[in-house]
């Protein structure tokens with residue numbers, strides 16, 4: 186893998202690939218969902234292209250090795266190339282990018298052979314100015330990535346692509362979205378299985394209120410000659426009150442039979458039987474609701490490696506529910 | 507303690523389930539309610555707890571002299587009503603111990619008491635876990651998550667022990683429970699029973715009533731109590747079945 190490959194600009198084009206064959210029978214595709222739009226998207230679309238191209242060419246950081254732990258600082262470079270070194274455990278922390286203007290950042294992360302990378306990505310925003318983040322992972326042989334992202338508040342879009350380039354590479358994605366008022370959370374995820382025996386897992390959960398909007402366009406791609414892969418995808422949206430919208434478009438592009446794949450997608454409100462159980466033990470409605478919301482969110486953080494930042498992120502998020 | 511008169515309730519679609527049910531339970535008494543499947547036993551338990559699927563369309567129910575239906579589900583619990591459910595629900599992500607503690611603190615808050623101290627809670631929890639021969643792992647797990655049928659029932663009794671209710675209605679606590687667990691659960695119930703408390707056991711089986719002796723046995727059929735008697739009635743039902751009463 187050369188640096189040149191890493192920084193090469195890909196086409197900014199989300200036209201879905203045609204589905205030739207889906208192995209999973211129970212895909213609940215919601216056909217009529219258009220590409221979710223951030224307000225004034227068209228204006229940004231052009232600028233994003235240029236901006237990102239510029240970022241990639243002129244504003245790239247030199248290669249940066251994660252030395253155990255790295256907190257990304259975008260203040261000078263909006264596009265950075267980061268390496269998780271081979272045979273090592275490392276942690277990458279991507280802090281919230283709140284700003285009073287439009288933001289567009291990109292990280293290309295080379296996850297070298299046999300490394301274990303934990304990515305902690307809180308994106309907790311106050312301002313409703315669109316913040317775009319592109320994360321591209323290039324996962325090499327036997328490397329493992331645990332990605333935990335929280336999108337709360339603001340208007341934000343995360344574009345996460347994982348290229349599983351080495352055999353037995355693994356990408357585990359956890360995403361929690363919390364949106365209230367008119368906040369928006371847009372997620373584009375592509376799991377590109379480019380090597381045999383690669384595995385990907387996605388657990389995406391969102392809690393929404395009022396007029397908030399969540400959209401999620403997820404693709405798992407396993408080409409014809411790439412066998413023995415495993416890919417799982419779960420998206421759960423919890424609509425709490427008001428008239429929030431949740432649009433999910435999970436797509437599994439699987440072109441061979443030698444795979445294990447599953448997909449689950451639910452949209453609903455708090456389970457009345459669960460609520461009743463808690464109430465019947467004396468909890469008032471408010472704490473019963475909170476308890477269930479926290480349980481729902483807590484599961485995103487379960488069975489992850491311990492890291493104090495992750496722990497405090499979880500605490501902070503659960504407290505705000 | 508619990509006084510139910512002519513209780514009627516329906517489902518949202520208007521289907522009437524309880525059709526004039528009366529039952530008086532005094533402090534210190536143990537009552538058993540038996541009856542065919544679908545007769546309304548679980549409905550009685552759930553309607554008293556305030557389950558939203560049912561609308562009370564007539565009659566009354568008083569707990570210690572107060573009209574139960576004036577209160578929300580949580581208030582009924584905090585005033586001392588406990589229902590051990592036939593099918594306790596699983597709530598992953600809520601740690602059992604945290605849940606029990608929230609319940610204990612809800613009751614204390616309701617009674618104007620301070621939150622329970624760590625040490626006191628732990629002691630109380632350990633004592634009751636011991637009594638029910640439950641390992642500590644049960645309270646570290648998600649609420650009823652992956653529990654077997656019998657473990658769920660035991661967990662209901664654990665909650666009852668922690669909440670110390672005035673009236674406990676235990677809905678088929680003996681179903682799906684093996685003999686050893688049944689003995690442990692029964693001993694637990696007997697230990698918790700005092701002259702100031704009342705228990706209603708909903709059951710199909712004499713084997714529970716051998717271990718927890720009822721003062722009264724009632725047969726519920728089609729939303730009404732069709733026969734009441736002493737503990738000998740349960741034995742009679744064991745041999746004769748319900749048919750002679752139901753027809």
Ligand SMILES: Nc1ncnc2c1ncn2[C@@H]1O[C@H](COP(=O)(O)OP(=O)(O)O)[C@@H](O)[C@H]1O
Nearest residue numbers: 517523541542543544545546547548549550559
């Ligand atoms: N939530 C509900 N929705 C529809 N029907 C119900 C509901 N709850 C109870 N019923 C019906 O009410 C009747 C009594 O049920 P239940 O009280 O569970 O009986 P039991 O506990 O005596 O076996 C049954 O016919 C059952 O199908």
Ligand SMILES: [Mg+2]
Nearest residue numbers: 547548549592
């Ligand atoms: Mg029942």
